[in-house]
Structure formats: C-alpha cells, structure tokens
Amino acid sequence: MDMQALQLSLEQEFALAKYEQQVQSLSQDNAREFLIEAFRQLMVKDNVIRSLVKTSGFK
Numbered sequence: 001m002d003m004q005a006l007q008l009s010l011e012q013e014f015a016l017a018k019y020e021q022q023v024q025s026l027s028q029d030n031a032r033e034f035l036i037e038a039f040r041q042l043m044v045k046d047n048v049i050r051s052l053v054k055t056s057g058f059k
Helices: 010-024 028-056
Strands: none
Touching: none
C-alpha cells in the first residue's frame, strides 16, 4: 500500500486541529457520548464501503 495514502492532507490536518480544540471543551460525559457516536459513524462508513465494493463486483 502507498504510505502517502495513509497520510492526512494539509486540509485534513487543519480540520483535525480545529476539531481537537472543540473537543477540549467537552465534559467527560459529553466526550463519552461523542466517542460512541463517532465509532457508530465509522461502522456505518465501513458498511457503506463494503456495500459499494460488493455491488461494484470487486472481491
């Protein structure tokens, strides 16, 4: 795999820094809820990618 594909773009680095600033102000309970929701969304994203790959004919 191309290692550059695993790196964040400059725009993504900026978005991550901004996101980190926003997360710093969350309470512990809100942070937990946020992490659970983020993980749920990652699983949905995995399902969408898996479905797209399956319907495109790639194995």
